[in-house]
């Protein structure tokens with residue numbers, strides 16, 4: 001394994017991580033499942049490319065605005081966010097599974113539309129996207145994404161989202177504006193997915209609607225669940241492990257997806273809440289885990305004492 | 314205080330409320346009795362803004378209520394939902410404080426918290442315990458306490474006695490009277506018609522989405538048809554089910 005290969009895997013993991021972090025907020029903290037976030041990635045990838053690809057010189061090649069990368073990232077994220085606002089207006093009032101199905105419809109619709117819009121190359125794809133994504137840009141965006149999310153989750157907004165996940169109706173009864181917090185979570189997750197899409201396009205240097213199929217959406221959601229709902233560190237670990245795993249298993253050829261599936265199943269059976277369900281790998285998070293363990297032990301001892309004294313009387 | 318006018322609510326194609334109108338005056342306990350599936354929860358959920366009516370309106374103190382549940386809570390309507398729905402992972406105390414989510418008056422919140430703990434000593438003993446570890450009756454008290462913490466003037470209660478042991482059922486109804494003593498107005502939905510009619514001033518009978526009878530609670534309790542259908546005491550006249 002040479003350095004560029006490992007670097008490539010890390011880049012992919014870092015790019016996936018951005019989209020996964022967004023879903024971590026939507027699914028892990030707010031309790032909404034999506035099977036269409038590849039659609040937001042696609043929007044990000046195409047709008048991002050539109051910004052950075054140099055203007056067309058030859059007939060037949062698809063031109064863009066030739067702007068610097070940062071405009072691509074901002075525009076891609078913003079476009080995904082704006083679209084998610086419209087999607088949210090019409091779908092967030094749907095209950096549970098219906099929202100999930102609506103997102104699936106959105107993702108597939110986006111892909112099919114791109115397949116048929118010849119301006120962007122249709123199903124043949126769009127080659128010639130500048131290779132702007134570097135280990136450094138991906139890393140910087142990852143760090144910003146983690147910090148922003150960690151702060152959001154700790155804020156009043158984050159606690160409102162958790163309340164929506166835990167008991168939606170009870171949150172509503174207390175006066176939490178459930179629709180608003182679902183909307184915030186959806187928009188943030190879409191912006192994250194959009195930015196991931198931009199970085200992905202500028203890493204691959206070629207984008208095609210097929211890359212953003214339901215399989216991609218499902219992969220993102222699997223990573224979130226595998227990492228553990230409601231845990232940012234879980235999402236980070238999940239993105240690393242589940243992006244690297246299929247690559248490391250390449251030697252097994254067609255069997256690799258079987259191993260991938262088996263690995264996911266084994267983890268979910270041995271740790272039903274995912275790798276890090278509800279826990280964080282941070283100083284405060286570790287203190288909390290320790291405190292909870294002590295409390296559980298104390299409770300068990302007390303129960304044992306009670307049972308012993310109950311036996312005598 | 315509350316007037317519901319000609320309310321129609323459907324779930325998809327299913328009509329759950331077909332033109333319901335009712336009035337609740339300040340300081341009253343009004344009960345709505347009706348069998349399973351009559352539309353009682355649907356009515357309360359529509360008043361709270363969780364469901365949108367096809368037709369009709371809800372006025373609170375003469376004003377049309379906004380459509381957003383959060384605004385309705387702010388206006389002063391609090392809801393004790395069917396099945397309690399407490400935050401199982403939060404402590405009893407945090408659940409209560411959460412009821413005051415929209416309030417900023419720290420001093421008044423602390424006073425109300427004392428009042429709630431006075432009303433429910435059981436909750437005070439268990440204030441540091443996760444709400445999920447409470448018994449059904451205690452969770453019901455917690456849901457009531459949480460509603461009181463919003464400081465709403467009108468309390469909607471959806472089957473507070475559902476699934477409780479007979480002894481606790483009496484406690485819950487005693488508490489309902491005490492809550493009225495705090496100056497609250499109560500709209501109580503119940504299947505336990507006997508107890509509900511006992512504490513209430515006025516009553517409505519809801520059947521398949523329509524109000525079929527209304528009147529003073531004691532008159533409704535003595536109505537032969539109601540006795541047959543809801544109180545399980547065959548009256549001598551023995552009319553059919555209303």
Ligand SMILES: Nc1ncnc2c1ncn2[C@@H]1O[C@H](COP(=O)(O)OP(=O)(O)O)[C@@H](O)[C@H]1O
Pocket residue numbers: 324327328329347348349350351352353354355356
């Ligand atoms: N979420 C729902 N979807 C479809 N139908 C529902 C839903 N909730 C209630 N219903 C129907 O509406 C009617 C009234 O229900 P509900 O208000 O829960 O009655 P109650 O609280 O009096 O038992 C019933 O026929 C019930 O089957």
Ligand SMILES: [Mg+2]
Pocket residue numbers: 353354355395471472
């Ligand atoms: Mg009901």
